[in-house]
Amino acid sequence: MDLRKQEFNYVGKHSEYLGDLHLKGITHIAGIVRGNVQMMTSDLLIIEPTGLIEGNVQAENLKIYGEIQGDIKASGLVEVYSTGKIKGQLKGQNLSIKPGAQVNLEAHTGNDH
Helix, strand or coil, X not given: CCHHHCXXXXXXXXXXXXXXXXXXXXXXXXXEEECCEEECCXXXXXXCCCCEEECCXXXXXXXXXXXXXXXXEEEEEEEECCCCEEEEEEEEEEEEECCCCEEEEEXXXXXXX
16 A cells, blocks of 8 residues: 555544644544644544544534544534533534533534534
8 A cells, every 4th residue: 555645644542743733634533632623625534532632623524432622613514422522612514412422512503603
């Protein structure tokens, strides 16, 4: 496999990033990001169960199995799974919260967000 041709990002489970990330390609975050995360394309952003973002997130579609402490702006679907945790504000088109998720947020969904 030629990694130069792959279009994905992965923040490893034992990694910690300090600063803002501007990403293209499907992205998995399994480590810690202390800063804002902005998806520059419509690619999916996945926060793995061990993942933590301490900052704001901007993406089209987002799957949260881990934790976000900050505001979320999404133009597509935000899915919060049973292991997911959110603390902040959400402005998005669609929101799905699975049983067991820990959500403490102010949410605005639909076309008028």
